[in-house]
Amino acid sequence: MIGLIEKAEKFHRLDKDELVCLLSCNNDVAAELFAAADRICRKYIGDGIYLRALLEFSDYCRNNCLYCGIRAGNSTCLRYRQSVDDIVQAAVFAKRKGLETIVLQSGEDTFFDSDKMCDIIKRIKALDMAVTLSLGEKSTEEYAAYKKAGADRYLLRIETTDEAVYKAMHPNMSLKNRKRCLYDLKILNYEVGTGTLVGLPNQTAESLAEDILFYVEAGADMVGIGPLIPHPQTPLASAKAGDIMTVMKMVALTRLLLPKANIPAVTAVETLHKGSRDKVLAAGANVVMPNVNAENLKEKYEIYPNKYGIGKSAAEVIKNIENGAKVIGKRVLKSKGNSKAFTPAVVIGLTGGIACGKSYVSSLLAKKGFAVVDCDKIVRELQTYDEDVMKKIKAVFPLAFRNVDGKDVLDRAKLSELTLAKEDGLAEMEKIMIPLVLQRVRELIVFFKKQGKKYIVIDAPLLFEAGLNALCTLVICVYADDEVSLKRYLAREGTSKERLSVLKTRQLPLSEKMKMSDVCIKSENESETAAAVDKFVSECVNMGDVGEK
Numbered sequence: 076m077i078g079l080i081e082k083a084e085k086f087h088r089l090d091k092d093e094l095v096c097l098l099s100c101n102n103d104v105a106a107e108l109f110a111a112a113d114r115i116c117r118k119y120i121g122d123g124i125y126l127r128a129l130l131e132f133s134d135y136c137r138n139n140c141l142y143c144g145i146r147a148g149n150s151t152c153l154r155y156r157q158s159v160d161d162i163v164q165a166a167v168f169a170k171r172k173g174l175e176t177i178v179l180q181s182g183e184d185t186f187f188d189s190d191k192m193c194d195i196i197k198r199i200k201a202l203d204m205a206v207t208l209s210l211g212e213k214s215t216e217e218y219a220a221y222k223k224a225g226a227d228r229y230l231l232r233i234e235t236t237d238e239a240v241y242k243a244m245h246p247n248m249s250l251k252n253r254k255r256c257l258y259d260l261k262i263l264n265y266e267v268g269t270g271t272l273v274g275l276p277n278q279t280a281e282s283l284a285e286d287i288l289f290y291v292e293a294g295a296d297m298v299g300i301g302p303l304i305p306h307p308q309t310p311l312a313s314a315k316a317g318d319i320m321t322v323m324k325m326v327a328l329t330r331l332l333l334p335k336a337n338i339p340a341v342t343a344v345e346t347l348h349k350g351s352r353d354k355v356l357a358a359g360a361n362v363v364m365p366n367v368n369a370e371n372l373k374e375k376y377e378i379y380p381n382k383y384g385i386g387k388s389a390a391e392v393i394k395n396i397e398n399g400a401k402v403i404g405k406r407v408l409k410s411k412g413n414s415k416a417f418t419p420a421v422v423i424g425l426t427g428g429i430a431c432g433k434s435y436v437s438s439l440l441a442k443k444g445f446a447v448v449d450c451d452k453i454v455r456e457l458q459t460y461d462e463d464v465m466k467k468i469k470a471v472f473p474l475a476f477r478n479v480d481g482k483d484v485l486d487r488a489k490l491s492e493l494t495l496a497k498e499d500g501l502a503e504m505e506k507i508m509i510p511l512v513l514q515r516v517r518e519l520i521v522f523f524k525k526q527g528k529k530y531i532v533i534d535a536p537l538l539f540e541a542g543l544n545a546l547c548t549l550v551i552c553v554y555a556d557d558e559v560s561l562k563r564y565l566a567r568e569g570t571s572k573e574r575l576s577v578l579k580t581r582q583l584p585l586s587e588k589m590k591m592s593d594v595c596i597k598s599e600n601e602s603e604t605a606a607a608v609d610k611f612v613s614e615c616v617n618m619g620d621v622g623e624k
């Protein structure tokens with residue numbers, strides 16, 4: 076066990092079994108684990124505790140999470156919404172108290188649409204504060220709009236990575252969409268916070284270990300881990316509260332695996348056990364989020380009962396944090412406290428018409444050191460290795476498979492033939508492939524971002540059609556004269572004019588794509604194209620560090 080802690084402290088890596096082992100360790104080993112996490116925290120972050128002003132501005136929520144007191148189904152919850160002016164005023168108040176970050180949290184309240192949120196964000200950014208949002212699941216376009224308005228960070232706990240537990244706790248929601256949101260946020264250059272609700276019914280040590288591995292996989296910049304506190308007006312009224320020791324182990328292990336992440340000691344730990352906030356701050360955590368709401372609203376935002384901080388002013392709470400910090404040899408810092416793990420990237424969409432010379436541009440960008448996510452290649456890989464994809468295709472196109480040594484193998488040429496021969500065949504294939512390709516694209520971009528790649532290209536014929544443009548900093552459209560494209564297309568194997576006309580029915584016209592793009596590059600003559608790409612690359616580099624503050 077001690078060997079595992081030493082390994083984690085040195086290499087910041089543990090596998091699932093090792094995490095399970097440490098999550099189940101006895102108190103003596105746990106003490107060693109906390110000490111190691113504290114050392115790593117001081118080494119990478121220092122002795123500072125960052126403060127964030129938490130403003131809960133609406134407790135209306137469209138969701139029905141079984142554990143949460145502000146769930147739509149709780150008719151006893153006293154609902155409120157603050158006005159845009161009051162929200163901005165609260166930020167002014169926080170800034171006056173010396174707090175440089177405001178966390179805007181609410182239920183999933185559709186009243187605050189994209190325009191209202193962007194207005195709030197812009198007005199608070201004018202105060203020179205870091206803006207963190209915690210508004211739940213939104214569309215890619217909404218996340219992009221908030222970012223454009225100036226939002227810096229976003230908190231969205233995964234809650235649990237266990238499919239069955241997630242499903243049982245979150246009616247009409249899906250783990251898949253939650254992950255989509257987190258990947259979107261990461262790709263859009265937010266500092267991304269996620270985390271776990273510890274103590275959900277049927278949650279296991281294995282799933283908690285998976286949660287930590289997920290934080291790493293998703294490139295979390297911040298991780299908030301807290302215990303479940305049963306709320307009497309919810310279906311979990313008689314559930315057991317989450318275990319503080321497990322929360323502390325999760326915090327410590329997260330610190331060891333993500334040394335640079337910002338990790339709060341959340342309000343729920345102090346609520347459940349007075350004094351435990353400081354213990355968590357001595358076991359790897361480095362952030363506290365005092366509530367700056369008006370007293371009458373603090374009580375109403377009752378995700379769980381008897382929230383710590385009710386009846387205390389923000390100034391009192393801050394004083395209390397400062398006193399606690401001294402005892403554990405830390406000090407409160409009121410600066411913005413940006414994540415030291417944050418790595419912004421420029422994401423470039425690359426699209427064009429059929430046989431327009433896009434692959435050539437893509438290869439030139441790759442030569443310049445840009446990371447390339449190639450959607451056609453993803454399709455090929457999925458259709459070669461992914462059992463699930465094969466099963467889905469087989470249900471629609473059984474004749475596309477050949478039996479080789481007792482195994483079903485997909486004949487892609489045959490599939491393409493069958494797809495075009497069948498009415499709506501192409502649409503059916505897209506229905507199978509696009510969601511899986513989109514998921515893989517997101518994973519690959521995050522993978523490259525974590526590697527520190529500054530420029531990432533999404534090479535996608537259907538970039539606009541699939542909505543991937545919403546993830547891009549800018550889009551390049553590659554074009555060529557119709558006749559040139561046609562000639563190139565017909566020179567490829569297995570093509571025909573008829574096939575081309577079917578393919579075209581599934582794509583926006585090239586002229587539309589060009590209008591929607593930021594840069595258009597002609598790809599007819601190789602040296603001219605190379606010169607255009609060179610020019611683009613130098614301008615791109617001059618754009619500097621997108622997303623950096």
Ligand code: 5AD
Nearest residue numbers: 142143232272302303304343378379
């Ligand atoms: N106890 C503890 N935490 C809760 N949350 C929601 N309900 C409860 C509860 N009863 C947490 C969720 C959510 C965060 C804002 O509050 O994990 O992500």
